[in-house]
Amino acid sequence: MGYGFYSELVENVLESSESVKILNRFLSNPNAFLFDHLLTLKPVNFLEGELIHDLLTIFVSAKLASYVKFYQNNKDFIDSLGLLHEQNMAKMRLLTFMGMAVENKEISFDTMQQELQIGADDVEAFVTDAVRTKMVYCKIDQTQRKVVVSHSTHRTFxxxxxxxxxxxxxxxxxxxxxxxxxxxxxxxx
Missing domain, CATH: 1.20.5 (Single alpha-helices involved in coiled-coils or other helix-helix interfaces)
Known part of the structure; x- marks a missing residue:
């Protein structure tokens, strides 16, 4: 193996430590919801197999249940990054809802409660907060206990x-x- 390989390896290691910091900043930003572009970056690819890459992949395309399982198995890692579990839960709820809204133009309250792990009394407040992000446009149909989606941003493109x-x-x-x-x-x- 030549010098070029080792030079690239050292460069990637240095970039990967910075990548962890940058990914942490992205994930903790309450106004950042789309992360798929980060997976195409070479230094981020170098992190494949690391917990931070697994966490990023969850935020890119997985559902809330996957994050909850990851957190249960890696609580210390999340804490070491300085990420707040409740903020991650809120973001993953929105991301999960965005995915649901892309697939279904009508979502029952029951489905939302189950997928988003929220109580019946929290559905309306959640939808209101989701609409405020401008990532999802929808209306609540109280009588039929469902949300009618007019538009949702794709989590990946x-x-x-x-x-x-x-x-x-x-x-x-x-x-x-x-x-x-x-x-x-x-x-x-």
């Missing part, structure tokens, strides 16, 4: 989301062409 965007834009283009052709046929008569 990869190939599948690009394809969905392409399909949506293509459908709009086709619809606009139909409207254009209809208007042209009306103007010809």
């Amino acid at each position: 990869g190939k599948q989301q690009w394809q969905q965007l392409y399909d949506t834009l293509n459908a709009w283009k086709q619809n606009l062409n139909k409207v254009k052709n209809s208007l042209l046929s009306l103007s010809d008569t």
